[in-house]
Amino acid sequence: MTDERAGEERPDSDRGRSFETREVHASARTDQYGALATPIYANSTYEYDTMDGPRGDHRYSRISGPTRGELEAAFADLEGADHAAAFASGMAAIDAVCSLLTGGDHVVVGESVYAETHELLTRVYARYGIETTVVDSTDPAAIADAMREETAMVFAETPTNPTLRVVDLEATAAVVDDHPGDPLLVVDNTFASPYLQRPLEYGADLVVESLTKYVGGHSDLVAGAVATRDPALAEAIGYYQYLRGGTPGPFACFLALRGIKTLSARMERHCRNATAVAALCDGHDAVERVYYPGLESHPNHAVAREQMADFGGMVSVDLAGGREAAAAFAADLDVFVLAESLGGVESLAEHPATMTHQDFSREELERAGIPPGLVRLSVGTEARDDLLRDVEASLNGLTA
């Protein structure tokens, strides 16, 4: 937590121990040796003593396994859920959620959700007769207006990628609850992580997350997860996981579990560093606009303050010189690495219009509010002064 927010009471799920204790003890130490770290059970199948059933809890690793089981239990606990299912990637987790839809259903989705989420809905699920309406998901009234009789799902991501707008989850859940068709509210919590925000506590039905990012935290794995409090939804997602088989291997689960143990410690440093980087960029002559929910000038600052424990590790800057300035800025950075993805300990910079959002048409970029000069920074856990020197030198290079 940044100095400013230290000592403030943070919402936490009613789980006895605090988040920071539960994450450290995420592995249940249930193996025969009492191993502190969950072992990697790298096998595909399990022995049956008789034909009536396997000896232990597992029979085949696509269906379940001990390492994945520990990860699912830990993720559910941190999200304040009762059930979780792990997948081979964040996109596989999002696809699992979309598999709850049937032909004729309608989905309302935020305009700046992750580019592939948008593409999955509008280019793949559209082929199965599922229609999507894109709205400003930070405006609950716009969501209400977009909903129809056949709306089966509202999919929001918060903070959004890459413009870091914050969805008011409580107000959105109220709008969704009021709708007679009983649609599902799904929230992609990747940018916040369960340490900063737990959407189920605000009324979401399902939370999805790319564990590749903050939960893993070291840029060394690809995985995803879905969590819920609803047993029927958990069963439906579990059935899909079993049939389609997009599950993570035990090594990815092991790495995700290891990441979970330090999530809060890393997030606190990410937030502190990002706050400083945003403050530096704000007001610099080379910068047209800074997008960071922690800035008082941010349009959703009040919601972020209410809903999140801190403001996150992502900062986007729109450079006054447009695309050329973005290229020069990125090339000049030294500590920040030019790469896609986010949430690892290493600071990364990327240019959404040519990198993560390269499949967006010009209209889609405009609708998502992504100008040509926008650079997204995933602020890592390095020393704050090194990061500030790096960003300042690159920005100064643009105005020299």
Ligand SMILES: Cc1ncc(COP(=O)(O)O)c(C=O)c1O
């Ligand atoms: C917000 C968000 N959701 C989902 C995903 C997809 O995750 P993965 O790459 O693990 O499939 C990403 C990836 O960047 C993301 O940023």
